[in-house]
Amino acid sequence: MAASSLSLNWVSTTSCKKLNLPHSKELPRDAAFCLRNTITCSRETASNDESNCKRRLLLLKIGALTASASLLPASPLFAEEIPKNYRAFVDSADGYSYYYPADWREFDFRAHDSAFKDRYLQLQNVRVRFIPTVKTDIHDMGPMEEVISNLVRHRYAAPNQVADIMEMKEKTVDGKHYYTFEYELTSPNFSTTSFATIAIANGRYYTLIVGANTRRWRRYRELLRVVADSFKVLDI
Incomplete structure (x- = not known):
């Protein structure tokens, strides 16, 4: 999940799993976007050559993404245009997608499959995790009020925290609850x-959480609501 880095001794790798799509772009959910060309820079590479090498890799990636977008057919994954100032994160291998603010950065969040955060406000972030389950639908967990109350008060809250639930709702998208x-x-x-x-699909129980410091909540609430409402589980 961590973003790849470049050093004086690196080799580009092939990635077919996760796609970060910018505003207004789309790719089919079953697309396997792979960078198969390999460029190597040795430790003895001069600084100018190293810069040129990195630049070639960047151009190669951009070219591959452009080619993939033009050759592959349109997909209903994002039937609506990605909202302005957001990007789409699509994990077609693990079966989920969501939007996140375009200026947020990817980071490692322990025991989570993906996560992005505000570059300045550490508590302002989104993260997704999933665990195996024998259940096939979120309704199998029980009534909404009971399930959410139990999660917030007994799973999300630490012993020294007071939990308060302000709002809860259910929705159905493409037959998934x-x-x-x-x-x-x-x-x-x-x-x-x-x-x-939260949702259940593919034998997995998925959870997306997006939050902020309460002092800033009123200012950022609607921006973060877009992230929560955009979460979708995909068939794999």
Whole structure:
């Protein structure tokens, strides 16, 4: 999940799993976008040559993405245009997608499959995880109010936190059911407010959480709601 880095001794790798799509771009959900060309820079490469080498790799990646977008057919994955100032994250291998603010950066969040955060506000982030389950639908977990209350108060809240649930709703998209809810966790020194969306598909229980410091929640609430509402599970 961590973003790849370049050093004085690197080799480009082939990636067929996750796609970050910019505003207004789309690719089919079953597309296997692979960079198969390999460029190598040795430790003895001079600084100018190293820069040229990196530039060639960047151009190669851009060219491959452009070619893939033009050759592959249109997809209903994003039937609506990606909202302005957002990007789309698509994990066709693990079966989910969502939007995130375009200026956020990818980072590693322990035990999660993907995560992005504001570059300046560390508590303002989105993360997704999934675990195996024998259930086939979110309704199998029980009534919405009971499921969400149990999650927030007994799974999300730490022993020293007070949990408060402000909103909960259910929606159905393409025959798949989702619970989305807003909640606040208050600690002695600070509090956070978040949206969470949960769903079950592909033998997995998926959870997306996007949140911020409670002091900033009113300002960023609607921006983060777009992220929570955009979460979709895909057939794999």
